[in-house]
Amino acid sequence: MKRVKVAVIGAGFSADIHMESYARFVPAADVVAVYDGHDPKGAGNFAKKHHIPAVYDDLDKLYTNEEIDMVDICVPNYLHHGLCVDAARRDKHILVEKPLCLTLEEADEMIAECKKRSLKFMYAEELCFAPKYERARALMESGAVGKLFMLKQSEKHSGPHSPWFYKKETAGGGVMMDMGCHAMAWFRWMNRGAAVKSVYSHMSTVLHDTDCDDNTVTVVEFDNGVTAVAEDSWARHGGMDDRIEVYGTQGVSYADLFQGNSALTYSNKGYDYAAEKAGATLGWTFTMYEEAFNQGYPQELAHFTDCVLNDKEPLVTAADGRAALEMIYAAYESARTGRSVTLPFSPKVKYPIELWLGK
Amino acid sequence: MKRVKVAVIGAGFSADIHMESYARFVPAADVVAVYDGHDPKGAGNFAKKHHIPAVYDDLDKLYTNEEIDMVDICVPNYLHHGLCVDAARRDKHILVEKPLCLTLEEADEMIAECKKRSLKFMYAEELCFAPKYERARALMESGAVGKLFMLKQSEKHSGPHSPWFYKKETAGGGVMMDMGCHAMAWFRWMNRGAAVKSVYSHMSTVLHDTDCDDNTVTVVEFDNGVTAVAEDSWARHGGMDDRIEVYGTQGVSYADLFQGNSALTYSNKGYDYAAEKAGATLGWTFTMYEEAFNQGYPQELAHFTDCVLNDKEPLVTAADGRAALEMIYAAYESARTGRSVTLPFSPKVKYPIELWLGK
Amino acid sequence: MKRVKVAVIGAGFSADIHMESYARFVPAADVVAVYDGHDPKGAGNFAKKHHIPAVYDDLDKLYTNEEIDMVDICVPNYLHHGLCVDAARRDKHILVEKPLCLTLEEADEMIAECKKRSLKFMYAEELCFAPKYERARALMESGAVGKLFMLKQSEKHSGPHSPWFYKKETAGGGVMMDMGCHAMAWFRWMNRGAAVKSVYSHMSTVLHDTDCDDNTVTVVEFDNGVTAVAEDSWARHGGMDDRIEVYGTQGVSYADLFQGNSALTYSNKGYDYAAEKAGATLGWTFTMYEEAFNQGYPQELAHFTDCVLNDKEPLVTAADGRAALEMIYAAYESARTGRSVTLPFSPKVKYPIELWLGK
Amino acid sequence: MKRVKVAVIGAGFSADIHMESYARFVPAADVVAVYDGHDPKGAGNFAKKHHIPAVYDDLDKLYTNEEIDMVDICVPNYLHHGLCVDAARRDKHILVEKPLCLTLEEADEMIAECKKRSLKFMYAEELCFAPKYERARALMESGAVGKLFMLKQSEKHSGPHSPWFYKKETAGGGVMMDMGCHAMAWFRWMNRGAAVKSVYSHMSTVLHDTDCDDNTVTVVEFDNGVTAVAEDSWARHGGMDDRIEVYGTQGVSYADLFQGNSALTYSNKGYDYAAEKAGATLGWTFTMYEEAFNQGYPQELAHFTDCVLNDKEPLVTAADGRAALEMIYAAYESARTGRSVTLPFSPKVKYPIELWLGK
Secondary structure, three states, X not given: OOOEEEEEEOOOHHHHHHHHHHHHHOOOEEEEEEEOOOOHHHHXXXXXXXXXXXXXXXXXXXXXHOOOOEEEEOOOHHHHHXXXXXXXXXXXXXXXXXXXXXXXXXXXXXXXXXXXXXXOEEEEOHHHOOHHHHHHHHHHHOOOOOOEEEEEEEEEOOOOOOHHHHOHHHHOOOHHHHHHHHHHHHHHHHOOOOOEEEEEXXXXXXXXXXXXXXXXXXXXXXXXXXEEEEEEEOOOOOOOEEEEEEEEOOEEEEEEOOHHHOEEEEEOOOOOOOOOOOOOOOEEEEEOXXXXXHHOHHHHHHHHHHHHXXXXXXXXXXXXXXXXXXXXXXXXXXXXXXXXEXXXXXXXXXXXXXXXXXX | OOOEEEEEEOOOHHXXXXXXXXXXXXXXXXEEEEEOOOOHHHHHHHHHXXXXXXXXXXXXXXXXXXXXXXXXXXXXXHHHHHHHHHHHHOOOEEEEEOOOOOOHHHHHHHHHHHHHOOOOEEEEOHHHOOHHHHHHHHHHHOOOOOOEEEEEEEEEOOOOOOHHHHOHHHHOOOHHHHHHHHHHHHHHHHOOOOOEEEEEEEEEOOOOXXXXXXEEEEEEEEOOOOEEEEEEEOOOOXXXXXXXXXXXOOEEEEEEOOHHHOEEEEEOOOOOOOOOOOOOXXXXXXXXXXXXXXXXXXXXXXXXXXXXXXXXXXXXXXXXXXXXXXXXXXHHHHHHHOEOEEOOOOOOOOOOOHHHHOO | OOOEEEEEEOOOHHHHHHHHHHHHHOOOEEEEEEEOOOOHHHHHHHHHHHOOOEEEOOHHHHHHHOOOOEEEEOOOHHHHHHHHHHHHHOOOEEEEEOOOOOOHHHHXXXXXXXXXXXXXXXXXXXXXXXXXXXXXXXXXXXXOOOOEXXXXXXXXXXXXXXXXXXXXXXXXOOHHHHHHHHHHHHXXXXXXXXXXXXXXXXXXXXXXXXXXXXXXXXXXXXXXXXXXXXXXXXXXXXXXXXXXXXXXXXXXXXXXXXXXXXXXXXEOOOOOOOOOOOOOXXXXXXXXXXXXXXXXXXXXXXHHHHHHHHOOOOOOEHHHHHHHHHHHHHXXXXXXXXXXXXXXXXXXXXXXXXXXHOO | OOOXXXXXXXXXXXXXXXXXXXXXXXXXEEEEEEEOOOOHHHHHHHHHHHOOOEEEOOHXXXXXXXXXXXXXXXXXXXXXXXXXXXXXXXXXXEEEEOOOOOXXXXXXXXXXXXXXXXXXXXXXXHHHOOHHHHHHHHHHHOOOOOXXXXXXXXXXXXXXXXXXXXXXXXXXOOHHHHHHHHHHHHHHHHOOOOOEEEEEEEEEOOOXXXXXXXXXXXXXXXXXXXXXXXXXXXXXXXXXXXEEEEEEOOEEEEEEOOHHXXXXXXXOOOOOOXXXXXXXXXXXXXXXXXXXXXXXXXXXXXXXXXXXHHOOOOOOEHHHHHHHHHHHHHHHHHHHHOEOEEOOOOOOOOOOOHHHXXX
């Protein structure tokens, strides 16, 4: 079996999910090294845990010492651009976690660097691979619900654990950057061929001590008349919640990735873990299983590995990540102005959330 | 037991639910007559079915022949104003089905006529009496979910059966008038003391042959920072759906009145009836029971009967109905302009939906 | 309105539910007195809470001072027989809470005393009135699921609070007496006209410090080939659970009275009450509403009140209670012998559970 | 990567699921041939569909032409014994679909043949690998629900499509052989270390034209006091249903593999496929996804492949299959006698169902 040599960039939460996914479900991926420029000790522990043979905190050494086919970038948002451009210049295929980067200018440069070298550049939107959502998409495409007229997607939990998510300098924005990007990408995925016409968003900061948004409702209008509604929150307790609704003129389909896939448990004693960000496990809990698989991570990674191995174009590209980012810009602008914002919309900003905060 | 003499005005779908509710749950109400100015024969059958002693198609005769304490108005929207004002001038206490009327001017006149005679004038928003939703409200008010920051309510089915719902002349608008009014009233009920700051709405006509809206998403902003999201649709198949979500800084509560209260049935043969507007009953169905009770109709009618008997102020008044109507105006305006509309907002219109349609 | 004068016998948990039901839903019942021979002070508080004008701890005084039409017996099992016979001899109509009494001989005497005086004697099996279960029965009777072949009913919680439930001298047995009686009665209710052929039961004591059964599985065979399966437990944590399944050759219907009718709440702070025996309310809980109504108590009490007022035969009689008790005998015998026990089965015992315990 | 050469024996429904599982999730398995002695044409189509290079209807040729490490036996029950013994004598590792075989004598011979050649011999009980059920097991083993006292498992659908399932000569029995075997094996898996003390079963034939059982309830008693309840039916419409309940002294866990993992869809038009044996797709349906994965097939096949490659003992062995078969014997005996049957129980029979049918 031909295999792809992978360097994982980053050793945090999402790198962990990626490693579990590679190890259990992507035999064609051979993770040969992990790089972390900020926490070499953490990276060392990560490498041990996941049996990765080499650890680097120096990019030059990484790329000099190791023969790498693709990099898998799992680091805070503000680092995406630099690491992508660097990897592209070293002729590596790139998978980058969401959101693509902080600004449209960064996105354009990243895309251009990959394009001129004909590198594969995938945007890691796992919802496009979540098997239950993909079943709902197949259903829709088979005509089961008639002509699509509305999509809904929501992702909610009580907020990330790492402090960088809550600062515009490292994250670019709040929950809209962190989780709204899933909705934006998934809406386009479900309504392929249609263009986003406008975005309206209402945002608040209701729970966390941050100037970023932690609760948002966003309405997207497509040029084929489809309406899409996103709800994203860092202020909903009780563990991760990820839901979709697909409305057509002949029917509807509902799916969710967590509670709707869980065992239902009551425990007087509590136990190790119920689901991502679920907190305490006394009393009733929704006990998840195979979280990575159900969210589409292994399928996504297997797909990109296959693209690299067999010279295929990724189903979700950096251009899709850029489009999601443009929608996020529009959402922030709308949240400030109270108006739906028409696309294209590409003002020059340092961080998308500035458009909401007003500077 | 002292009893209230009631005349039911109208003999259609909602009059039917009211009669079932009076008969089974409101012993203090004595329905002595039914009036229907448009379909006397239907009213006759209705009277027979519900054992109502007298039937009228002439208001003067109704009020001359019968000693009436209160009227219960269950007729198409465009008739509310005239029948209310008439009843008020005859010194009858009034319960009027939703929406209150077509325009704010009508509302003002109705309210004034009742006020100057010190009549009880209740706006029949049954969601304020639906026992499951009231349990969620009590929960919220006990602090169980912390400080409220977001409300959601949605009501969806595949569209009313009577043609008058689909015409602006008789209904004043589409699904926003018919079902959005529930959301608007319930948001204010749940967030009492706070004022509506703005309303944004996105509307479409996706399923029915009408120029009225049949699918809407509405975002309401309150002055205490609470966000409220309404979804109302006449384009969702599979039977009536009515749901709420109550988000606070310490928790969340979800409830729904139909699927979440149903038996789950599979039938190879089908059966009489699963739930309001549920259509066919082959295969899997959600079999409702006690629909009127679960939606709060008997509780609402018992409450108004008690108000009339014991000189109490209704918990939901015509002023609340007027406030919901103002929000509907703002929603229609917003749907045309793509902007959130700040309240107060009381343009002069013939029908609220004109604000969306542009004339 | 003609009204029935009621004396409530007992002032504990089930008397409380009955009083709430009378007050809110049975206008024709006029509860004029409460009697409690064991806890007069508790009865006093109970009377105050429920606005009952008179309290007695002496039966002679009760019946001398008050004009009583019917008694509603809500006391520990071992007191049913004596109080029923006494009331019958005073010519009162009788409603008695489940189980009917401790032994078949007691049952026979109670029935005979009422019969010779032509008194109404209802066995208070509320499941025969629970609106959701009655909907499922109507569905079955309409042919929606074809020919019935299997019934299931289970009732589970973590055990009663009063100590008398756990002693054979006061309760006659454990969870089979307390909750198994519901299943036995409901199976016959659903399969009317058919006779019970045999009963098999497996019993254990798994959680409580008692020699009574606290976890049972029972299989009932009817002479028309229908199988019925009961699960009853005092060892299932997480709040009251009451479920049915109705299987026919053309379909199936599932219903439950608690989780399936609840709001779903997550609370970091906890709150007053989620549902009967639900315990702590931190984290996820199933928040019940209208528990008495959903379990059928008001409907049951209204029915008996109507029987007394209008000389109708109760739908569920003491003969049904006796039949359930005979099935319980058979269940206990079976649990000891490991064999299904054929009916009729009426050994002479002091307490039904002796048949399991072996003395 | 070292790979195992597999011959799939049989080209029907379960072979199909195995092939999907190998192809997508078991890279170490290399299916080199399919054999079908009864339907060579069907096997040809099967091979084409699954890209299997060789097709045989002659065992000698299969084993002569191909270098085979393991055989995966997916054929009607009555063929298990012969094919296993044959494969063992040719020194092949063996995975055999459930139930193990028709009789305990067959089981003993199969086990002996493999044992003397030190062959891996796995019993394919996929429930021991279903990820949701395995999560519930881990939960239980972590102490989350306290001390186990009751297990439940049910599997129900409207009956298999192939006629051989309905004949004792080919199947050995009805739904108890076909699906009861899952429950029996899973109970032992969950309660490892404990021995089965007795089995009680009630059986009927309610829907199908067969002399085999199509609806059963079975109560198993373990020597550590655990009770286990199985329900298995070929008479429950609405698509495959597979559920577990795990009761302990400190809590409970519920899980199901189909409805509880599905998207919920309403379609006016119907669509291709909702779930195994779900039939029509008009109206409401539970739309399954990743059925093989959720039932544990890939995990089971990957495990055995790993056992063969790396000389490990399978987690579920033919001895477990034999133990399940002994429990089935006891169930059939019990269904005839109305008594719980104590193990060991190994009467000499031609088909297990004889014990119920009486010869």
